[in-house]
Amino acid sequence: MLNLVFPMADHTDDQKYSREILYTHGVFKGLQVGSVLGFTFGSVWSLARSRPYWQTVGRSTTGAMLLGAIAVPGMIYGKMQTEEEYGWVDRAYRLQRNVGQNQSDSWTVLGLGGGLIAGQLLSMISVPGLRVRMASFGCLGSIVGYASYKLYLQQQK
Numbered sequence: 001m002l003n004l005v006f007p008m009a010d011h012t013d014d015q016k017y018s019r020e021i022l023y024t025h026g027v028f029k030g031l032q033v034g035s036v037l038g039f040t041f042g043s044v045w046s047l048a049r050s051r052p053y054w055q056t057v058g059r060s061t062t063g064a065m066l067l068g069a070i071a072v073p074g075m076i077y078g079k080m081q082t083e084e085e086y087g088w089v090d091r092a093y094r095l096q097r098n099v100g101q102n103q104s105d106s107w108t109v110l111g112l113g114g115g116l117i118a119g120q121l122l123s124m125i126s127v128p129g130l131r132v133r134m135a136s137f138g139c140l141g142s143i144v145g146y147a148s149y150k151l152y153l154q155q156q157k
Contacts, residue, residue, distance in 0.1 A: 001028065001105040008096050018092035022080070025095055026073040028105045031112065032146055034068025035061055035139045058136030065139045104149055111145015112138050 009015040042060030119137025
């Protein structure tokens with residue numbers, strides 16, 4: 001996904017937008033981690049407290065996903081404060097060359113988009129008792145996208 005947005009350099013010294021690349025990657029990873037942690041926490045919380053399952057899971061997944069999307073770039077900022085410019089450039093160059101990482105990010109973002117579309121379509125249908133939140137479906141879609149990528153890798157072996 002990063003390769004679609006940012007140009008790839010032929011050599012490390014030619015790498016542009018290194019900070020933007022690392023922060024964008026941090027947002028993607030924050031979305032992934034937040035979705036998984038929020039889904040897990042929401043599922044356990046719902047079952048332990050006898051709360052409505054999908055409402056609790058959707059709320060916790062959405063919140064954790066947004067928190068992750070903010071926290072991970074913040075952690076990158078904190079970690080990279082002592083690095084010189086070449087450290088940023090080198091990491092961005094290696095990240096763009098990491099095919100597996102780029103595929104993981106792409107599948108996650110595609111799942112997120114699919115979940116948002118599904119959430120929008122379901123919100124247009126008037127079903128009594130069904131309250132659909134687009135963001136919740138986007139979060140769950142990102143989990144499905146990442147899980148689909150892992151299943152795809154297993155099929156390739």
